Amino acid sequence: MNELLELFSFAFFRNALLAALLSSIIAGIIGSYIVARRNVFISSGITHASFGGMGIAYYLGFPPFLGAGIFAVLSALGIEWSSSKAGIREDSSIAILWSLGMAIGILFVFLTPGYTPNLMGFLFGDILTVKVTDLIWLAGTAMLCIILISLYYQAIVTVAFDADFAKVSGLPVQTIKYISAALVSIAIVLSIKVMGIILVLSLFTIPAAAANLYAKNLNKVMIGAVLISVVGSLSGLLIAYFLDLPSGATIIFTLTVLFVVLKMIKLIR
């Protein structure tokens, strides 16, 4: 217990906890939306395509996550546009942007003289080195998600559930889709910085899928997903610290265990 208290006296650990908490709020809300719309594949595509922006940023010497952010937003809008306007099948355009982004990233990292960026950091994040500016960004995005979803919940659900009906009703379906695509990609990139690609995918998917087992309405799925990811990521973080394991990997394990337990309880009942 003393050891736990001592842990909280370290600024890096408090920041890591706060980052996990804020990412859980973002991932719970956005992830539930992604899972409900069956868009998990899109978020994987965006996540990987952002690597292209990171490579270009390394090469040109500006902040890598700015590059990743720009690439993520562009690829999200590109997927939305190419499937709704250009008549390319959505899964095809996702696969094209996914591999193109990775290829651009690898090319520019290769071309960058004398500098090999930490690729493990990109895969698994570095939650223990989170800075205060990162926390401010995360807090801002979490607030934005909460505000948008509580003010416009009905319109968002109407569009996500039945886009044709929403169009017939005169809702600005395309605008709402573009805004949500942009928000999804911003949320993903901010979370990549903290959690890494692999953990982002699990944090955006597993808690939402678990909450879906019990909740009947999207807003309840969102609340459930936030709670599940808070529990999963905090306990994963503590396990990582005490057993001296990589935190990204332990969080994925705790989330998966939570999912399996919730699924079994559901089966037994």
Added chain:
Amino acid sequence: MEPLIQLDNIRAAYDKNVVLNQVNLTVHSNDFIGIIGPNGGGKTTLLKVILNLIQPLSGRIIKSDKVNIGYLPQVNTIDKQFPVTIKDVVLSGRFATDKWWKRANKEQLIRVDELLEFIGLDRSHNVPIGELSGGQMQRVFLCRALISNPNLLILDEPNTYVDKTFEANLYNLLGELNEQMAILLVSHDVGTISSMVKTIACVNGGLHYHPSNKITNEILQSYNCPIELVSHGHVPHRVLKHHGHE
């Protein structure tokens, strides 16, 4: 009487195949038009043009300022696992008249209660739509179409999943609704709808408007509308084509 919608020489394509040519149709405020035709003949494309979901290649659609459409899509186009309750589905119909930032008001919530009671699902507000049968889901979508008090109700194959007991109720209900609004009803089941619609539009590439609900195989053939006419009503048998050589 002011027309609600006028289609003027519409030519429309779906997935690059031209399926509708030279289509003219006027919908007035108390019409009840049954839209029939073979699969692939363009029934759904016609609806999508009227609903503004696809742009016609040429021709004009003239809509009255007063038109307020209630739309019941085919149930099989809906994601049944989406986490949404019956109440929220019905309530989402209010955006036909509400702006997107508006929140639901008290009258709308009361109207949801009334509509759900009317279709016998009043104890099921918080049931997710995934737990409903096809017929129940169709009734819920009918409520969604009605909550904004439309003056034009558009139904795409409403009798596909509805159980036989509710089917009769549905048709009685549509008859009542027709006193307050125009109805466009797409159906493959010609015999059933002909007894309640006022007029019939046969869609097969073009559109032939038949200003009565009495229709025979001969008329259908002259309209180039090769569908099987199934007779309901007093005589419980199918009216089949004559056998022998064509």
